Amino acid sequence: MAKKKVLITGAAGFLGSHLCDRFIKEGYNVIAMDNLITGDLRNIEHLQNNPDFEFINHDISEYIDFEGALDYILHFASPASPIDYLKIPIQTLKVGSLGTHNLLGLAKDKKARLLIASTSEVYGDPNVHPQPEEYYGNVNPVGPRGVYDEAKRFQEAITMAYHTYHGLETRIVRIFNTYGPRMRLNDGRVLPAFIGQALRGEDLTVFGDGSQTRSFCYVDDLIEGIYRLLLSDYVHPVNIGNPHEITIAEFAEEIIKLTGTDQKVIYKPLPKDDPLQRQPKIDRAKEILDWEPKVNREEGLEITYEYFKSLSEEDLYKKEHNTFEGYIKK
Ligand code: UDP
Numbered sequence: 001m002a003k004k005k006v007l008i009t010g011a012a013g014f015l016g017s018h019l020c021d022r023f024i025k026e027g028y029n030v031i032a033m034d035n036l037i038t039g040d041l042r043n044i045e046h047l048q049n050n051p052d053f054e055f056i057n058h059d060i061s062e063y064i065d066f067e068g069a070l071d072y073i074l075h076f077a078s079p080a081s082p083i084d085y086l087k088i089p090i091q092t093l094k095v096g097s098l099g100t101h102n103l104l105g106l107a108k109d110k111k112a113r114l115l116i117a118s119t120s121e122v123y124g125d126p127n128v129h130p131q132p133e134e135y136y137g138n139v140n141p142v143g144p145r146g147v148y149d150e151a152k153r154f155q156e157a158i159t160m161a162y163h164t165y166h167g168l169e170t171r172i173v174r175i176f177n178t179y180g181p182r183m184r185l186n187d188g189r190v191l192p193a194f195i196g197q198a199l200r201g202e203d204l205t206v207f208g209d210g211s212q213t214r215s216f217c218y219v220d221d222l223i224e225g226i227y228r229l230l231l232s233d234y235v236h237p238v239n240i241g242n243p244h245e246i247t248i249a250e251f252a253e254e255i256i257k258l259t260g261t262d263q264k265v266i267y268k269p270l271p272k273d274d275p276l277q278r279q280p281k282i283d284r285a286k287e288i289l290d291w292e293p294k295v296n297r298e299e300g301l302e303i304t305y306e307y308f309k310s311l312s313e314e315d316l317y318k319k320e321h322n323t324f325e326g327y328i329k330k
Contacts, residue, residue, distance in 0.1 A: 003029040005070050009060050010077035012039030014182045018223050019074055020044055024052055035059035037091060038079050043182045060099040070110040072230060075103050076117045083188030089147040096151025104162045113169035115230045116159050118237060120176040120278055121149045130279035133237050143273040163235055171229050176241025176280045180219030181307035185315055194252060195308045198259035199316055208270030210249025215279045217242035218300030221293040228289040241280035242293040258301050
């Protein structure tokens with residue numbers, strides 16, 4: 001029997017590349033698509049000679065011309081760190097809106113099931129805590145995060161509309177802070193920022209007074225949740241994340257302990273609209289997918305630290321992601 005075929009967008013990114021690995025392992029034929037704005041081919045180079053794997057360099061905000069059958073589409077293309085979407089706000093808006101629209105059209109044409117990566121950012125700076133899927137959020141549409149948050153909210157809306165109007169099979173995962181190997185060292189997110197600083201012998205920069213909270217999920221747990229959601233028959237949004245919440249100040253202390261650095265914490269201003277608290281309510285995932293995270297932070301951080309240590313000096317000191325510079329000059 002022919003293998004099932006899955007298209008993964010954002011395949012050279014952190015989550016996309018882990019999805020490629022998972023679907024190859026499960027015996028699928030994987031079409032990996034990315035325009036490499038924030039992705040890195042090194043994340044998938046170990047798959048390049050696999051006969052069940054193919055890479056296509058394409059910006060999905062442009063029409064997607066794909067021949068042949070598709071069973072599943074997983075939409076993971078988007079800048080996803082605050083630094084990234086501040087630098088490329090229009091592309092962020094386009095990939096969440098036009099890119100999603102193109103994929104919906106493709107899914108409809110191929111009669112494929114589409115799973116879209118949404119985010120805890122749809123809840124904005126939440127005034128309900130922890131965040132259940134029923135919470136509608138508190139988002140500033142014209143703030144610095146608006147380009148990402150509103151693109152993702154639109155993405156959910158248009159995906160639901162294709163489901164109700166066209167009967168398309170759709171799935172929506174709301175992803176909370178996730179970490180693990182293949183995060184970009186210099187993407188500005190807190191975990192690579194702290195570990196990078198520790199490795200370079202710099203002080204750790206905590207924004208604000210460090211009392212804001214996040215809840216970090218190890219990547220393998222997240223991928224498992226996404227895999228289960230795709231194969232389920234549930235069309236409403238599902239939070240996938242680890243409910244174990246800590247303050248950013250505590251997190252900095254954990255990284256200091258993990259890396260054994262003798263650097264200290266320094267405080268910088270809190271970025272505008274930085275959510276003060278974030279913790280997923282995961283009852284829905286537990287009930288519908290029989291899923292909950294298995295990897296505790298100590299274990300996950302150890303594996304992630306080993307990954308960052310294995311990177312080159314060049315990576316460690318690179319201020320900007322290389323494909324970025326090329327893009328901005330254009
Ligand atoms: N943060 C920090 N120092 C850094 C980078 C980030 O204190 O060098 C804080 C940031 O202000 C936020 C939290 O860490 O409160 C998580 O930020 P991240 O960019 O990882 O993702 P977010 O959850 O805000 O989208």
